[in-house]
Amino acid sequence: MRVFVTGASGWIGSAVVDELLDGGHEVSGLARSAASAGKLEAKGVRVRRGDLDDLDGIRAGADEADAVIHLANKHDFANPAVSNAAERGAVQTIGEALSGSGRPFLLASGIAGFAQGRPLTEADASPYHGPDSPRGGAENLALEFADRGVHPVSLRFSPTVHGLRDHGFIAALAAIARQKGVSGYPGDGTNRWAAVHVTDAARMVRLGLEKAPAGARLHAVAEEGVPTREIAEAIGRAFDLPVAAVPADDVPGHFGWIGTFFAMDLVATSTATQELLGWTPAGPTLVEDLAAGAYSAAS
Incomplete structure (x- = not known):
């Protein structure tokens, strides 16, 4: 598959790109800087320069791909509203670009704040909806695109x-x-x-791309x-x-x-993810x- 990856030069993104290339996929990646672009090009990745605010570039990257893996995030902990708005805008843009195509859309999410007093499972839906919620409610927003002919999959990473x-x-x-x-x-x-170790997380992402059904919530959790x-x-x-x-x-x-x-x-837990x-x-x-x-x- 031709896979467009946002955050392709990041910590998790770099490992995911390596895993995808090793699995025989073609990869294009979003890169903010010349240094990041150079690292991706050295791997044989087609580079699209831009960031999460470049919605036209993100839309173009999604249009050209057979699947999108969205891993980028601003991680502005001092001003989370900025990160939340950028995340929601990117997810909305990718979802609209893929609508009606049946193409996979995998996006990074997390496990914070979902369950209290017990381990979170893949069956637990995110309680976050709307632009003012953590991550801009991006997980639920992406999963809603299943009703618009998209194949969304949530990637919940360990902290x-x-x-x-x-x-x-x-x-x-x-x-x-x-x-x-x-x-x-x-x-x-x-x-x-x-x-979870980064290599295990990257392998889970590739397997999720290749195997996970639409609407799946996957847990990158080893411990x-x-x-x-x-x-x-x-x-x-x-x-x-x-x-x-x-x-x-x-x-x-x-x-x-x-x-x-x-x-x-x-x-x-990741029992369901491992079995799936x-x-x-x-x-x-x-x-x-x-x-x-x-x-x-x-x-």
């Missing part, structure tokens, strides 16, 4: 998609620990984060939930730092913007990655 050169949440926590001189965890450290205390202890060992609890009232000041996320219980796709995560665990120096090397 940490880890591995060498990851610059996401775990890298941010490691940087905070080094700056503070202590690897902290919120409260008693029993809240948990689901996790259902790693306690935040274990994460902090692994960071402490990796950087030879002491480990300490951070009282709930001190979490925002100690961790900054990431404190809200680190204090959440973000747990999910024949996907079995095989990469290292989060703690194994930290022990192997993945984040020490990246820093």
